[in-house]
Amino acid sequence: MGYRVAVVGATGNVGREMLTTLHEREFPVDDVVALASTRSIGSEVSWGEDDTLKVQALDTFSFKGIDIALFSPGAKVSAVHAPRAAAAGTVVIDNTSQFRMDPDVPLVVPEVNPKAIARYTKRNIIANPNCSTIQMVVALKPLHDIARIKRVVVATYQSVSGKGKEAMDELFTQTRAIYVNDPIKPEQFTKRIAFNVIPHIDVFMEDGSTKEEWKMVVETRKILDPDIQVSATCVRVPVFIGHAEAINVEFEDEISVERARAALKAAPGVTVIDHRVDEGYVTPQECAGEDAVFVSRIRKDPTVKHGLTLWVVADNLRKGAALNAVQIAELLDRDYLEPAEKKRLGAR
Ligand code: 2RA
Numbered sequence: 652m653g654y655r656v657a658v659v660g661a662t663g664n665v666g667r668e669m670l671t672t673l674h675e676r677e678f679p680v681d682d683v684v685a686l687a688s689t690r691s692i693g694s695e696v697s698w699g700e701d702d703t704l705k706v707q708a709l710d711t712f713s714f715k716g717i718d719i720a721l722f723s724p725g726a727k728v729s730a731v732h733a734p735r736a737a738a739a740g741t742v743v744i745d746n747t748s749q750f751r752m753d754p755d756v757p758l759v760v761p762e763v764n765p766k767a768i769a770r771y772t773k774r775n776i777i778a779n780p781n782c783s784t785i786q787m788v789v790a791l792k793p794l795h796d797i798a799r800i801k802r803v804v805v806a807t808y809q810s811v812s813g814k815g816k817e818a819m820d821e822l823f824t825q826t827r828a829i830y831v832n833d834p835i836k837p838e839q840f841t842k843r844i845a846f847n848v849i850p851h852i853d854v855f856m857e858d859g860s861t862k863e864e865w866k867m868v869v870e871t872r873k874i875l876d877p878d879i880q881v882s883a884t885c886v887r888v889p890v891f892i893g894h895a896e897a898i899n900v901e902f903e904d905e906i907s908v909e910r911a912r913a914a915l916k917a918a919p920g921v922t923v924i925d926h927r928v929d930e931g932y933v934t935p936q937e938c939a940g941e942d943a944v945f946v947s948r949i950r951k952d953p954t955v956k957h958g959l960t961l962w963v964v965a966d967n968l969r970k971g972a973a974l975n976a977v978q979i980a981e982l983l984d985r986d987y988l989e990p991a992e993k994k995r996l997g998a999r
Pocket residue numbers: 781782783809810812813814852863967
């Protein structure tokens with residue numbers, strides 16, 4: 652007996668990946684509903700290799716009887732519909748930025764802070780962190796456990812899929828336009844993304860940082876440790892899928908490259924590929940479709956007393972979004988929930 656699950660924002664990059672991941676990991680579902688804005692009503696999305704689901708309208712959908720809803724529709728839509736679903740008794744796992752810093756909403760990466768999930772009952776909402784934060788904290792957690800992290804300086808190299816399907820189309824169209832000498836008009840990005848890099852993701856904040864950078868700071872503290880200092884520079888690069896991060900870490904305590912490598916190798920969700928030869932590291936192109944957070948280029952930072960530098964790569968749609976959300980649903984199933992139908996029969 653399985654759950655009744657809804658995926659909200661089912662036609663987007665992350666929504667589709669959520670459906671694929673639920674199916675691939677054989678999450679126990681009896682019924683799955685694909686929801687999106689009225690614009691998408693009647694369109695179909697894949698469910699497994701052979702089935703499709705007709706997309707239904709989120710606006711008029713009653714969540715009554717839905718056990719779990721995975722949301723990835725954009726923050727403004729989640730602001731309205733996630734509390735509506737939660738009030739109907741559905742546990743919401745929300746991939747937008749809307750509730751992440753709400754003290755009554757746990758912000759969860761299952762490999763890092765699985766116990767935080769217990770507080771979901773306050774609002775019936777669990778937040779999925781930002782993609783660039785997820786892959787960083789998965790790599791930092793085993794290192795923090797052995798040598799306490801004081802400060803992190805990170806530069807990201809984020810693929811265009813993080814901004815949605817239209818952004819992927821823009822990279823494709825602009826790349827082609829350059830070859831055939833067509834005019835280029837940036838729409839999804841502030842500058843040309845083809846054959847360029849743009850140090851601007853999400854809106855600017857008053858202090859000159861961007862909201863994407865701010866998210867990496869505050870989310871890392873909420874998930875891993877409120878005392879860690881983070882300085883982030885987030886950059887969009889002309890890559891379709893896969894975010895990369897150059898991470899410099901300063902520790903309280905002594906940590907050797909060998910110990911760090913051993914801790915990372917033993918950590919859940921991490922794959923270390925670090926051979927110090929040509930091709931002995933992972934790039935975004937190889938990580939698309941993979942579940943792991945890949946760590947390469949582990950080396951000493953000799954400019955501080957206890958420092959390391961790492962290169963961390965992950966599929967931003969998968970571990971950075973859909974997979975992390977499904978892993979949260981798996982934790983709910985393992986430790987907290989029972990399908991409504993099973994509860995109903997058990998109560999007889
Ligand atoms: C991006 N962080 O890559 C966003 C997606 N969550 O734009």
